[in-house]
Every structure is written in structure tokens, then in C-alpha cells.
Amino acid sequence: MNFNLSEEQTMIQDSVARFVQDNYAFDKRNATVALQHGFSADNWQQFAELGWLSIPFAEEHGGFGGGPVDTMVIMQEFGRGLVAEPFLPTVLLFGGLLQAGASEELKNDLIPQIVAGELQGAFAFAERQSRYAITDVRTRARQDGVSWVLNGEKTVVLNGGAAQKLVVLARSSGEQSDENGLSLFLVDAFAEGVTSNAYRMTDGREAANIVLENVTAEAIIGGPGEGYALMSPVLDQAVLAVAADALGAMESLNAQTLEYLKTRKQFGTHIGSFQALQHRMVDMFAACENTRSLLYRAVCALDADDEDAQRSLLALKVMVGRAGRKIGGEGIQMHGGMGMTEELSVGSYVKRLMIANTLFGDADYQQQRFSALVNADEKQPVAAAAA
Amino acid sequence: MDIRFTDEELAFQAEVQQFFANVMDDDLKAKLHGVEASPDLKEGMIEYQRRLNAKGWMAPGWPAEYGGQNWSVTQHFIFNAERGKAGAPAPIPFGVTMVAPVIYTYGTDEQKARFLPRILNSDDWWCQGYSEPGAGSDLASLQCKAERDGDDYVINGSKIWTSFAQAADWIFCLVRTDNSGRKQDGISFLLIDMTTPGVTVSPIETIDGIYHLNEVHFDNARVPVENRIGEEGKGWTYAKSLLVHERLSIAEVADSKRNLEQLRELARAQVNGGQSLLQDPVFAKRLADVEIDLMALEFTELRVLASAAEGSMPGPESSLLKLQGTTIQQTIQELRMDVAGYYSQTLQGDLSAAQLGNDFADFAQKQYFRGRASSIYGGSDEVQKNVTAKHVLGL
Numbered sequence: 159m160n161f162n163l164s165e166e167q168t169m170i171q172d173s174v175a176r177f178v179q180d181n182y183a184f185d186k187r188n189a190t191v192a193l194q195h196g197f198s199a200d201n202w203q204q205f206a207e208l209g210w211l212s213i214p215f216a217e218e219h220g221g222f223g224g225g226p227v228d229t230m231v232i233m234q235e236f237g238r239g240l241v242a243e244p245f246l247p248t249v250l251l252f253g254g255l256l257q258a259g260a261s262e263e264l265k266n267d268l269i270p271q272i273v274a275g276e277l278q279g280a281f282a283f284a285e286r287q288s289r290y291a292i293t294d295v296r297t298r299a300r301q302d303g304v305s306w307v308l309n310g311e312k313t314v315v316l317n318g319g320a321a322q323k324l325v326v327l328a329r330s331s332g333e334q335s336d337e338n339g340l341s342l343f344l345v346d347a348f349a350e351g352v353t354s355n356a357y358r359m360t361d362g363r364e365a366a367n368i369v370l371e372n373v374t375a376e377a378i379i380g381g382p383g384e385g386y387a388l389m390s391p392v393l394d395q396a397v398l399a400v401a402a403d404a405l406g407a408m409e410s411l412n413a414q415t416l417e418y419l420k421t422r423k424q425f426g427t428h429i430g431s432f433q434a435l436q437h438r439m440v441d442m443f444a445a446c447e448n449t450r451s452l453l454y455r456a457v458c459a460l461d462a463d464d465e466d467a468q469r470s471l472l473a474l475k476v477m478v479g480r481a482g483r484k485i486g487g488e489g490i491q492m493h494g495g496m497g498m499t500e501e502l503s504v505g506s507y508v509k510r511l512m513i514a515n516t517l518f519g520d521a522d523y524q525q526q527r528f529s530a531l532v533n534a535d536e537k538q539p540v541a542a543a544a545a
Numbered sequence: 546m547d548i549r550f551t552d553e554e555l556a557f558q559a560e561v562q563q564f565f566a567n568v569m570d571d572d573l574k575a576k577l578h579g580v581e582a583s584p585d586l587k588e589g590m591i592e593y594q595r596r597l598n599a600k601g602w603m604a605p606g607w608p609a610e611y612g613g614q615n616w617s618v619t620q621h622f623i624f625n626a627e628r629g630k631a632g633a634p635a636p637i638p639f640g641v642t643m644v645a646p647v648i649y650t651y652g653t654d655e656q657k658a659r660f661l662p663r664i665l666n667s668d669d670w671w672c673q674g675y676s677e678p679g680a681g682s683d684l685a686s687l688q689c690k691a692e693r694d695g696d697d698y699v700i701n702g703s704k705i706w707t708s709f710a711q712a713a714d715w716i717f718c719l720v721r722t723d724n725s726g727r728k729q730d731g732i733s734f735l736l737i738d739m740t741t742p743g744v745t746v747s748p749i750e751t752i753d754g755i756y757h758l759n760e761v762h763f764d765n766a767r768v769p770v771e772n773r774i775g776e777e778g779k780g781w782t783y784a785k786s787l788l789v790h791e792r793l794s795i796a797e798v799a800d801s802k803r804n805l806e807q808l809r810e811l812a813r814a815q816v817n818g819g820q821s822l823l824q825d826p827v828f829a830k831r832l833a834d835v836e837i838d839l840m841a842l843e844f845t846e847l848r849v850l851a852s853a854a855e856g857s858m859p860g861p862e863s864s865l866l867k868l869q870g871t872t873i874q875q876t877i878q879e880l881r882m883d884v885a886g887y888y889s890q891t892l893q894g895d896l897s898a899a900q901l902g903n904d905f906a907d908f909a910q911k912q913y914f915r916g917r918a919s920s921i922y923g924g925s926d927e928v929q930k931n932v933t934a935k936h937v938l939g940l
Contacts, residue, residue: 159547159548159550159618159619159622159847159851160546160547160851161546161847161848161851162546163546227546416938416939416940419940420939420940430940431940433931436930436931436934436938436940437927437930437931437934439934439938439940440930440933440934440937440938443861443865443933443937443938444865444868444869447841447845447861447862447865448838448841448842448845448869449841450848450862451841451842451843451844451845451847451848451862452837452840452841452844454546454844454848455840455841455843455844457546458546458547458548459548461546461547462547462548462549464548469840470840473836473837473840473841476833476837477837477841525830525833525834525837526826526829528833528836528837529823529829529830529832529833532809532833532836533809533813533823533824533829533832
């Protein structure tokens with residue numbers, strides 16, 4: 159049993175941390191997210207050169223063959239620096255789905271392009287009515303000879319503005335909320351019938367609503383009806399990634415708030431000398447450590463393919479929401495009026511954490527899934543609560 | 546990063562499971578039922594602890610030369626997890642976990658030979674004399690006085706909140722041997738025989754209706770100097786170092802896990818209009834919140850254990866174990882009261898569970914009130930936060 163990083167993982171961590179230090183001071187970040195699509199193409203090329211874009215992919219497709227711990231290490235550093243480049247949508251979601259279910263031919267074609275930093279992608283899963291229910295899909299896919307034709311609208315597609323290709327979740331059969339009948343399709347973002355309306359998220363990253371009108375898909379990923387089984391493990395990895403990103407953001411925001419308590423003076427003394435604030439800072443520290451513990455738990459369980467993995471992931475996502483909201487709210491409050499300003503990065507961290515809460519289902523939603531999972535088994539009632 | 550058990554660890558797990566399945570027979574379970582509420586407690590615990598000792602597992606964490614097991618951190622984790630699953634209690638801590646590490650770390654060879662084997666075999670029952678009527682969270686202000694007179698100390702003063710003093714053979718005490726300097730200085734660590742003339746015990750009635758707390762009075766009680774541990778005036782340092790030993794087991798994760806599973810089944814059995822309490826979204830939310838906190842705490846503890854195994858200083862997260870462990874225990878106790886409904890406020894008295902119509906509320910209620918103490922003793926929640934703010938956050 160150990161919670162140490164390997165030598166390779168430590169090297170990745172150092173390399174990402176150095177990048178963040180050199181390129182993500184708050185004013186530089188503001189300049190970066192103001193660019194088209196909310197990120198820097200130069201930074202993305204640097205990611206490719208440093209080999210980060212290859213990390214989760216299999217070696218036979220030019221990847222590094224990394225696992226969940228590697229992803230965690232990168233994402234945590236990205237969260238610390240509020241990195242805006244679309245690693246999650248392009249590499250982990252779009253690339254992850256290709257890796258999970260695309261034909262060898264497609265993998266050999268597209269994955270090297272991702273690794274080289276030449277291809278931006280996105281995963282279009284949510285819809286106007288779906289809220290957080292991943293299986294609530296109205297977008298239809300109908301077979302037309304050897305092709306599939308898609309109709310519907312996907313919403314809040316992360317990196318949907320920059321993506322050159324999309325993986326679209328659509329229904330090839332079944333009712334609106336069925337797990338069965340979901341399929342994944344590769345769609346060219348510039349194909350006829352695709353209309354994209356891009357907008358910014360609160361933290362500056364870009365998303366899009368994408369309307370599909372009789373769009374002919376380039377390919378089906380996996381077989382018809384295999385969408386749910388294919389995307390579930392990819393989404394599990396994405397939840398880990400979001401949680402690691404959130405943990406990094408919590409660490410930064412806590413460090414910044416603690417520093418403020420030690421330097422800001424009121425009533426002739428540092429405000430960190432006030433017990434009311436000290437105890438609240440301890441609660442923020444505890445929230446961050448709880449998130450770290452559940453992240454390690456989920457990463458180890460997923461890595462070992464342990465039976466506890468689902469429960470751990472759901473618990474983690476609930477904690478990310480709860481802890482993020484606490485640390486975010488308290489971070490603003492303890493900075494007083496300055497916490498309300500765009501001069502400090504506090505607000506940007508808070509927004510990052512709020513987005514992390516909503517991605518792939520918020521704390522309330524995942525708590526209900528957690529309860530359904532852990533309370534499901536009918537067991538023999540315990541006669542008495544003995545010691 | 547890896548939490549998979551090796552084949553050797555899996556074999557050890559099976560051995561521990563088998564051991565507790567054998568040890569926790571119906572007779573012993575009955576004696577330990579409700580633990581602190583029962584007059585059979587001491588008898589049952591001694592029987593239980595001697596079964597542990599017969600296997601060599603009474604004090605696995607001690608150095609091997611005194612009877613420890615040289616287990617890896619993972620083995621300790623497995624042992625505690627399986628103990629909790631089996632519903633077996635941790636040994637009463639005052640001897641084996643609290644005073645023994647002070648004795649084997651700072652005591653003389655004579656003191657080690659005299660006290661440690663009797664702790665292992667549960668021949669002596671210990672209690673802890675730290676708090677005083679005027680020294681609670683501010684423990685260093687204690688005033689119980691020890692004055693040197695020849696080869697004895699003469700003790701005058703009182704200790705309070707002393708758990709199980711009524712059943713104890715020995716008490717380990719912090720006493721003041723010098724009043725001239727800083728309040729942390731001038732404190733010494735003494736082992737006192739409870740049968741010493743001048744030592745009296747008076748019970749404290751508590752809101753849980755369980756007799757476990759006492760006040761211990763010292764009226765010119767003479768204690769041989771040879772019963773002092775280490776140097777005069779260094780008692781505060783020794784007591785503080787003991788907290789490190791305490792910290793590794795203080796979260797009581799394994800016990801909370803078992804209590805939570807029992808709580809879930811109790812709630813499942815409460816059915817109204819065809820719907821179990823587990824299906825009530827408000828109750829389910831509260832249950833999920835505490836379960837998730839417990840899952841996090843379990844790994845916080847593992848992180849602390851893993852860093853201890855590498856010989857590193859415990860990381861900052863270790864300061865959270867007591868605070869979060871007791872919060873979780875109290876939340877489970879609260880939920881169990883709520884599951885009992887009206888019965889959470891009834892006193893069972895001489896009625897049987899069948900006559901009353903409920904077989905867990907009495908226990909739930911006693912544990913709820915008993916459990917209020919856990920955020921007060923061993924450094925109150927507020928003191929824990931002060932300490933974390935100062936030493937971990939640097940405020």
C-alpha cells in the first residue's frame with residue numbers, strides 16, 4: 159500500500175508545474191482566455207511537444223500508455239493554474255472514446271493527429287432537456303444504407319467551438335431515457351447540416367450548442383446500441399480528471415486565502431489572528447484534504463479495477479461539489495471586498511470549482527445515485543445494534 | 546499509487562477474520578453487548594483482551610521486545626478493519642494504548658518489567674488522571690500538587706472526568722511538582738496505585754445514565770518516587786509524545802463503518818406506507834453525507850499510516866483525524882436516534898425489548914448522549930481547530 163508517485167509521474171508533475179509557473183500568471187491567463195476559443199494554440203503545440211497529449215493513449219497508436227494516476231497528476235496541476243487549454247474535451251473525452259470503440263483504421267488515422275496537437279475534438283452528450291441524466295437522449299440516428307444520419311441538438315459541448323470533429327451521443331433505438339439504444343458517432347464539425355453556436359463558460363472556457371439537421375456521420379464508434387457501455391469507463395476517467403482539476407484549484411485558492419489571512423491587517427492586527435476566521439480556514443483545509451483522500455481512493459480503486467470503484471467515484475464527485483462550494487464561498491468571504499473584484503484570481507477559481515461541480519452531474523445528482531447504489535441490496539435486518 | 550493487497554497480506558486478512566470469528570462467540574458477545582452500559586463490562590473485556598493476548602495480538606503496535614508484532618502499516622490496517630467488521634471492540638485504551646508507550650519509551654527497566662506484562666495480560670486496569678476541575682481544555686494549568694518528602698511524593702488535589710476509575714487498579718497522572726516557571730514546566734508523570742491511602746473516587750452522574758465518569762481525590766496520598774516516569778518536570782513532554790500514539794487509532798474508522806452498516810439496516814426496517822426510511826430522500830441524503838465523509842476519513846487515515854510506514858513525520862492531514870472521526874461518530878449516533886422515532890425518548894427501565902416494542906432505542910439513546918463527550922475529551926473540537934490553525938496553517 160502506498161500513495162507515492164512513480165519517478166515518471168513525478169517528472170510529468172514537475173514539467174506541468176513548470177509550464178504553469180511560466181505561462182499562467184493571472185494576467186497571462188486573462189490574456190490567454192481572451193483569445194479565440196478561449197485558449198492558446200501555441201500552448202497546445204507546446205503540450206504536444208512535451209508529450210502530454212499522448213499520455214492516455216495506447217503505445218500502438220503513438221501514445222504513452224498512461225493510466226488514471228498519470229491523468230490525475232496532469233489535471234491537478236492544470237487546476238492549480240486554471241489552465242484553459244482543452245485537454246479534457248479533446249484528449250480525455252474525444253480521444254478516450256475513439257480509443258475505447260473506434261475501428262483500428264480510425265484510431266490509426268485520428269489518434270496520432272491528437273497526439274501531434276493537430277486535431278481538436280469534443281464529446282457532445284448533453285441536451286436541453288437532459289440535465290445531468292446521460293441517458294436522456296432525443297437526438298436520433300437513422301440508418302441510411304451504409305451511413306448514419308443524425309437529427310437533434312446537443313448542448314453545452316465543451317470545446318464545441320474549436321473542435322474539428324465531434325463524437326455525438328445519439329439514439330439509434332429505444333425510448334428517451336433508455337440505456338439501451340444509445341450509439342456514438344464521429345461527426346465532422348464542418349459537415350453539411352451542422353450549426354454551431356459557441357459561447358463562453360463563466361471561467362472563460364468555450365462551449366457550444368450544436369444543431370444537427372440530417373447530418374451524415376463519418377462513422378459509428380463501436381456497434382449500434384453500444385454507446386452506453388463504451389462511454390461509461392471514459393466518463394469515469396473524466397470524473398477523475400475533473401476532480402483532480404478541482405483539487406488543484408482548491409489547493410491554490412486555499413493557499414491564496416491563507417496568505418491573505420496572514421497579511422491583511424484590520425483593527426491593528428492580522429485578520430488571521432481572529433479565532434472565527436482560523437476555525438473556518440481549518441474547515442476549508444479539511445474540505446480540501448477530504449477531496450484528496452476520496453480522489454486517491456477512486457484513483458486506486460479504478461486503477462485496480464476494484465469493486466469499490468463506482469461507489470468511490472460517486473462519493474468523490476459529491477465531495478468535489480460540496481468542498482468546492484465551501485472553499486469557493488469562504489475564499490470570497492475571507493478576502494472581503496477584494497474577493498468581489500476581477501483584480502484577484504479568487505473569482506476565477508470559484509468559477510472553475512462551480513463548473514467542476516456541474517460537469518457530469520452535480521453533488522445533489524450524484525448523491526442520489528450514490529444512495530441508490532449503497533442502499534440497494536436487500537440484506538437481513540440487524541437484530542440489535544450490538545457493540 | 547497502489548492499494549492492492551499482496552498474497553501475504555490476503556493470507557493475513559484471512560487469518561484475522563478466522564481469529565475474530567472464533568473469539569467473538571455468543572457468550573462473549575452477550576457480555577460485551579452495549580459495552581459501557583453493562584456491569585459485566587470489565588469481566589467481558591478482560592476475557593476478550595486475554596484471548597487477544599493469547600494470540601499475541603493484544604498490543605501489536607508495541608515494539609517487538611515488549612510483545613509487539615512488527616506488523617506493517619497495511620497489517621495494522623487489515624487487523625483494525627477486520628476487528629471492526631466482526632463487531633469486536635478495541636481494547637480499553639488507558640493501559641495498552643495510553644500509558645504503556647510512555648512506560649516503554651521513558652520508563653526504567655524496572656518499571657517496564659513491572660507494568661508492561663500486567664498490561665498485556667489485563668491484570669491491571671488503568672485510568673487516566675489528566676483533567677482537573679480547574680484544568681480542562683487548558684490542561685497545562687493543572688494544579689494537583691506533588692511535594693517531595695523523602696522517597697515519596699505527597700499528593701494533594703483532584704482529577705476529574707476519570708473514566709472507569711471505579712474499576713481501576715492504577716491511575717497515571719500529570720501532577721505539579723514545581724510552580725515557579727512556565728506552566729508547561731514543573732509537571733511530572735506519576736503512576737499511582739488506586740489502593741493508596743488518601744485516594745478516593747466519587748462518581749459523576751452523566752446525562753447518558755451510564756456510570757463511567759468519576760472525580761478522583763488525593764488527600765496526602767504518598768506515592769513512591771520510583772513511580773515517577775522519567776525526569777521530574779518533564780511530564781508535559783511525555784504526555785504530548787503520547788498523543789502521537791493516540792492519533793493513529795483515534796478516528797475509529799472501522800467501528801464507524803460497522804455502526805453505519807447497522808444504521809442502514811435499522812433504517813431499512815422502518816417502513817411506513819410501503820416505503821422504508823432509506824427511501825426517504827432527506828434521510829438518504831443525511832446518510833449519504835456521513836458515509837461519504839467516512840470514506841474520505843478512511844483514506845485520510847491510510848495516508849497518515851502510509852507516511853508513518855516510510856518513517857516520515859505525519860503530514861498535516863493527521864491533525865484532522867480526531868476532529869473528523871468524532872464528528873462522524875456523532876452524526877451516526879444522531880441518525881440512529883432519529884431512526885428510533887418516539888422510542889428515542891423513552892426509558893426502557895425494567896421492561897424487555899418485546900414489552901417496549903423496540904430493541905435498539907435504549908442503546909441508541911445512551912450512545913447518543915455518551916457520544917457527546919467525544920468532541921470534548923482529548924482536546925475539544927475547538928481546541929483541535931486552534932491547534933491545526935496554529936501548527937498546520939501557521940496562523
